[in-house]
Amino acid sequence: MSEPNVPLLSDLLERAVVPEGATDRRAFLARASALSLAIPAVGAALTACSPRGGGGADSARGGGGASGAQAAGGAASLRHLNSNSRLDTAVLKGEPHGNSSATADATRGASSAVFRRFDPTLPPLPADGRLQLHWHARELPVRISDDTVVAAWTFEGDIPGPIVHCRVGDTVEFTLTNDALVPHSMDFHAAQIDPKAAFRSVTKGQSVTFTFKPKWAGAFMYHCGTAPVLMHIGSGMYGALIVSPREPLPAAKEFVLVQSEFYLEEPQNGIRAFDYSKMLATMPDFVAFNGRPNQYIKEPIRVKRGDRVRFWIVDAGPTHPCHFHVVGEQFDTVYLGAPPATPIRGVQTFTVPAGGGMCFELLCDVAGEFPFVNHGFGHGQKGAIGFLVVEP
């Protein structure tokens, strides 16, 4: 609907129509790959629509993907290119999942998935300025509400992944081990690092390790960057790394909210898979803070009158922004740049872009029940809403 080029291209591929000037379907795929370098959405559609097993020209170049690896004939020829780069988006094809997140791991044991409120509390800083994280990419069912279990791709078994907290200049030593059949990777927006090496995809049983020191304070997204990135973010592989400044900000109750969209297939055997075609159409079924629609309506965030509250908001998308607003309150401070730089005062609503993060502060000097919302209400209504309860 909003991306008229995409269905057109998919249609072309499905029907194997060969455009004028291309000698065969394979040449057309190669040309379309080149096109995808310039138009990412087209690249994503192309990746999704590629024949399974990666029969096209690119898989012969040894690009990642489980089936691509098999076709290439062993570990020696594996070349896991950075999936966030223009190159990797073009070469990573032939993943076994097709248009759906419903892998065997992601759907197994759906009925026993238990609902759990996601704790929005900012975790404490590491004592010694060093964070050592060894995470696993896992595919498993996650219950996001009483009646909805999703076939999730995750970091550490949940949507979103763990909230991480450090300070500017701290050392983050990160390892990702992939437990799943689909290749996965990690892209920290807080890192300044060669993405081709650090953010490369790894296949089942493999690990990737890298170290970085965040240079700026702020709320930073992390996500799987394996192509198609839309599919991997859209299926649950994202989270927040909060970087506090060296000089502490004013004392506050600090919370982290990661907004994201859910594009789901109809239930099958009690589970809903993520639907890549719906992700491309960008009309979500749910929008949620911290992976569960409306969870903080049922179980609000509670503070005391007189508390300063600091919300670190990350918008994981994959596509839509978050117009963050607290009903009945005003932010005395929103930081446009890295806190404490560039504060703006007296803000009612501010927009966090997809792939971005911001810091919002308010002084809770009035008791009551204050809804915090995405004031883009088509999305607030779909679950991006909760209560901040200020107890007297």
Ligand SMILES: [Cu+2]
């Ligand atoms: Cu992934």
